[in-house]
Amino acid sequence: MQYNENAQLDPSQMGGGGGGRSGGKIALGGGAGLLVVILALVFGLNPSALLGDGTTTGETSTGAYAHCTRGSDISADRDCRFVAYTNSIQAYWASAVEGYTMSTTKTFTGRIDTACGTATSAVGPFYCPADSTVYLDTGFFDDLVTQLGAQGGDAAEAYVIAHEYGHHVSNLIGTLDEVQRAGNQTGATSPQVRLELQADCFAGVWLKNAQTQENGPISGVTTDDLKRAVDAAQAVGDDRIQEQTTGRVDRESWTHGSTEQRSRWLLAGYSSGNPNSCDTFSAKTL
Numbered sequence: 638m639q640y641n642e643n644a645q646l647d648p649s650q651m652g653g654g655g656g657g658r659s660g661g662k663i664a665l666g667g668g669a670g671l672l673v674v675i676l677a678l679v680f681g682l683n684p685s686a687l688l689g690d691g692t693t694t695g696e697t698s699t700g701a702y703a704h705c706t707r708g709s710d711i712s713a714d715r716d717c718r719f720v721a722y723t724n725s726i727q728a729y730w731a732s733a734v735e736g737y738t739m740s741t742t743k744t745f746t747g748r749i750d751t752a753c754g755t756a757t758s759a760v761g762p763f764y765c766p767a768d769s770t771v772y773l774d775t776g777f778f779d780d781l782v783t784q785l786g787a788q789g790g791d792a793a794e795a796y797v798i799a800h801e802y803g804h805h806v807s808n809l810i811g812t813l814d815e816v817q818r819a820g821n822q823t824g825a826t827s828p829q830v831r832l833e834l835q836a837d838c839f840a841g842v843w844l845k846n847a848q849t850q851e852n853g854p855i856s857g858v859t860t861d862d863l864k865r866a867v868d869a870a871q872a873v874g875d876d877r878i879q880e881q882t883t884g885r886v887d888r889e890s891w892t893h894g895s896t897e898q899r900s901r902w903l904l905a906g907y908s909s910g911n912p913n914s915c916d917t918f919s920a921k922t923l
């Protein structure tokens with residue numbers, strides 16, 4: 638990922654307040670951890686099934702990113718890249734969606750209280766529609782590489798965050814609500830899968846447009862970046878995760894889409910650069 642050193646960053650889009658890094662405990666460890674991360678990816682959108690009562694929070698305070706004010710800060714503090722992605726993603730959607738309302742990215746370690754319940758790190762990144770916030774345990778990016786076998790890299794991380802913001806866009810345009818009303822059906826062509834593929838497509842649309850934003854923080858996406866983003870989408874495909882955990886593939890229980898579907902919709906968004914190409918709900922072929 639190439640960054641524009643002179644771009645201004647807006648750290649206020651990193652939600653938080655209070656907390657600080659308290660380093661709360663993860664309830665599960667070892668082998669069980671893997672399963673929970675995977676379950677979280679499968680639930681993704683609303684991790685209520687994995688949420689329990691929490692006492693400590695490891696919310697990163699807004700202040701942790703206050704020094705991230707310019708693109709050049711990314712080389713001094715790599716954490717500033719999360720501000721850059723968040724700013725770029727929201728600047729794009731604010732220009733593309735009428736009435737876009739700003740969300741925030743809240744990073745945490747350990748546990749965090751959200752309007753969707755208390756989440757642990759094991760939940761993985763998610764979007765909570767009830768408070769319109771993207772939650773991110775940045776340690777997930779290590780899991781993506783070590784547990785899910787992705788190559789990782791900045792573009793892979795940017796894809797994951799952009800996917801969560803894709804849910805925010807779906808929330809604003811009403812598709813998320815429709816899917817929630819449809820209940821928890823699963824399967825390769827289920828409303829849930831269509832929503833997830835829409836978020837992947839939206840991520841691709843942003844990645845394309847990120848490069849041409851005036852004074853935006855991202856100045857270029859290389860072929861290798863795109864490959865890494867696609868690789869991350871493949872690593873979280875339902876079929877691949879099922880194979881890893883159970884040794885078999887069950888299309889009827891898919892909630893996010895297959896490796897092939899996810900990478901194809903991400904690329905569809907990237908090649909068109911147009912959110913109208915992300916109508917996964919009327920698409921005949923997913």
Ligand SMILES: [Zn+2]
Nearest residue numbers: 681682833836
């Ligand atoms: Zn999702």
